[in-house]
Every structure is written in structure tokens, then in C-alpha cells.
Amino acid sequence: MTIERKVKPGGPFTWTQIQQIVKSNNLEMFARSEDQFRKYSKFKNDLSSNGITINDHVLKEELEWKQSDIRSQTATTPPQEYSTSNPQDLIFYNPDDIKIIYNKFPYYFEESVVHLCVWSKLTIPNDINSPAGDISPLTKRIIERYLQKTFLEKGISKQDMVWFRNWSSLQSVRSVSHIHVLLHNVDDGILQKLLKSPGNTLTIEDYRT
Numbered sequence: 001m002t003i004e005r006k007v008k009p010g011g012p013f014t015w016t017q018i019q020q021i022v023k024s025n026n027l028e029m030f031a032r033s034e035d036q037f038r039k040y041s042k043f044k045n046d047l048s049s050n051g052i053t054i055n056d057h058v059l060k061e062e063l064e065w066k067q068s069d070i071r072s073q074t075a076t077t078p079p080q081e082y083s084t085s086n087p088q089d090l091i092f093y094n095p096d097d098i099k100i101i102y103n104k105f106p107y108y109f110e111e112s113v114v115h116l117c118v119w120s121k122l123t124i125p126n127d128i129n130s131p132a133g134d135i136s137p138l139t140k141r142i143i144e145r146y147l148q149k150t151f152l153e154k155g156i157s158k159q160d161m162v163w164f165r166n167w168s169s170l171q172s173v174r175s176v177s178h179i180h181v182l183l184h185n186v187d188d189g190i191l192q193k194l195l196k197s198p199g200n201t202l203t204i205e206d207y208r209t
Contacts, residue, residue: 006031008108015184022162033108040105055175063099072123084204092146097121098198116181124177145206150199160184
């Protein structure tokens with residue numbers, strides 16, 4: 001198994017650079033250091049040599065979920081992405097659907113940055129109007145409300161958090177939906193309470209408003 005060689009020359013991405021990249025949606029700019037890339041490549045090749053996919057590893061070893069747990073929306077009808085009459089199809093609504101963990105192989109960020117992934121058993125749908133596989137403005141607003149409740153209302157400053165979901169073409173794990181959350185100078189006590197939890201999931205009222 002081979003992966004695209006993307007290595008960040010020089011020093012790590014600073015928080016200011018990270019904010020600019022996410023704001024401009026130039027997510028393809030993120031890369032690992034030479035050492036990080038080598039370790040990540042070896043990890044994936046070792047999995048492959050043992051007949052294990054990265055998707056299966058993440059599910060079993062990191063999330064402790066089963067493939068049968070993963071599901072897509074079933075009842076909503078396009079062009080409506082979400083319906084409160086079908087709560088099983090609402091992302092970041094069911095606590096059992098969500099888990100926050102460290103990114104085991106983060107990009108090359110300065111030491112003050114923590115790289116988390118928020119994983120979802122329910123597929124986060126792509127925007128049908130995005131050729132690159134981005135998410136819709138509505139989905140972004142829903143995710144931002146979840147992040148507000150989970151991180152900002154816990155005391156993390158808005159200036160110290162950015163998030164993104166890689167477009168489909170950039171994802172290394174595609175069968176399990178997840179978003180990336182980057183925190184700057186976060187209090188470790190807050191962080192430890194969030195890890196392996198679902199965070200503060202959304203309510204029907206959150207969706208209605």
C-alpha cells in the first residue's frame with residue numbers, strides 16, 4: 001500500500017497558518033513532517049501486509065465499533081438533507097453515534113496545537129452540488145452548532161478552535177465519516193473530559209432553529 005508523499009518542508013504549521021488554510025479551504029496544503037510521513041507510511045504498509053485496511057483498523061482498534069454500526073441516511077428525501085421527523089438521519093444528534101479521539105497521525109503542527117477527530121457512525125452527506133465531495137452550507141452550520149455546544153461552551157475560545165472535513169478526494173478513511181478539530185493552547189482538563197465522549201450532541205430544537 002502506498003500513500004501520496006506530502007511532506008511539509010521547514011518548520012511546523014503555525015496557528016496563524018492553520019487558521020488561514022482552513023478559512024481559505026485550501027486543505028490540500030496540510031502535510032506531515034518527514035518523520036511523521038515515514039511513520040504513517042510504515043503503519044499503513046504494515047496493516048496492508050497483514051491484510052488489514054486502515055478503515056477496519058480505525059473501527060476495531062481506535063473506535064471499538066463494528067462495520068455494521070456504520071449507516072447512511074435512510075428516510076430523508078432530496079433536496080432536503082435533514083428532517084426532524086426522521087431523527088435517525090440527523091448527524092451529531094444520537095450520542096451513541098459519536099466519539100471524539102486524538103488523531104493518531106496528525107499533520108505537522110506546532111506543539112501548542114491538538115489535533116482531534118470527531119467520528120460519526122452516521123454518514124455525513126456530501127453536498128450534491130460539490131464535484132470535490134465537500135459538504136453543504138447547511139451541514140456546516142449543523143456541525144458548527146455541535147462544536148459550539150461541545151467545545152466553545154466548555155470554555156474554549158472561538159479563536160483557539162478551527163475545524164474542517166476533508167473533501168472526499170483528500171480522505172484516507174472514507175467509509176467512516178469524521179471531522180477534524182484543531183485546538184490551540186487548550187486546557188488539558190477540558191480536553192480529558194471530551195476524549196472518547198460524544199461531546200454535547202444536538203437536540204431537535206437545535207435542528208429547528
